[in-house]
Amino acid sequence: MLDNESHPIPPTQQLSGTALTTLQPSLRRAKLVLGDFANTVGSFIVTHRPAPIAFVSVDADYYSSAGAALQLFDADSQAFLPRVLCYFDDILGTNSYVGELLAIDEFNAAHKAVKIAPIHGLTLTRRVPAFWNAGMHVLYFFEHRDYNRHTGDVPHFAG
Numbered sequence: 298m299l300d301n302e303s304h305p306i307p308p309t310q311q312l313s314g315t316a317l318t319t320l321q322p323s324l325r326r327a328k329l330v331l332g333d334f335a336n337t338v339g340s341f342i343v344t345h346r347p348a349p350i351a352f353v354s355v356d357a358d359y360y361s362s363a364g365a366a367l368q369l370f371d372a373d374s375q376a377f378l379p380r381v382l383c384y385f386d387d388i389l390g391t392n393s394y395v396g397e398l399l400a401i402d403e404f405n406a407a408h409k410a411v412k413i414a415p416i417h418g419l420t421l422t423r424r425v426p427a428f429w430n431a432g433m434h435v436l437y438f439f440e441h442r443d444y445n446r447h448t449g450d451v452p453h454f455a456g
């Protein structure tokens with residue numbers, strides 16, 4: 298069922314129990330975490346203690362699901378790099394009043410020192426511009442202890 302703010306992309310795939318039993322054994326280091334984001338995302342960092350997260354891809358079709366997924370960033374910022382590349386799959390053809398862009402706007406409004414912003418002009422920097430360029434964002438932890446640490450020559454679009 299669509300929530301009101303979702304733009305009308307229907308969910309296309311469900312990871313079935315069969316997929317879990319066949320896929321998980323083929324993964325050497327990755328671990329599948331199945332379930333509603335509302336039940337899994339909030340405890341993900343503490344439960345699974347991943348290496349510092351540098352990239353997050355959000356592809357859950359719904360406004361409400363995107364909002365639930367973004368709760369990942371409410372964890373201790375030390376679980377992340379100071380800037381996290383984020384890909385949002387469902388923003389093309391939408392606007393800030395619906396779907397993922399609305400979820401991003403609400404996240405930004407609710408967080409003073411953590412912001413998600415698009416990488417303006419990324420397409421112009423690509424030798425082969427592509428559809429996915431428009432979905433690329435950066436999440437900034439402005440109060441991350443390493444935010445101002447020099448990391449060498451980084452691409453200018455990463456801020």
Ligand SMILES: C[S@@+](CC[C@H](N)C(=O)[O-])C[C@H]1O[C@@H](n2cnc3c(N)ncnc32)[C@H](O)[C@@H]1O
Nearest residue numbers: 308309310311312332333334335356357358362
């Ligand atoms: C377009 S598919 C993702 C496809 C995936 N990126 C891939 O390439 O295989 C969207 C998925 O988001 C899942 N989803 C949507 N809302 C969710 C939620 N609140 N919690 C967990 N999964 C959710 C759906 O079950 C569906 O499998």
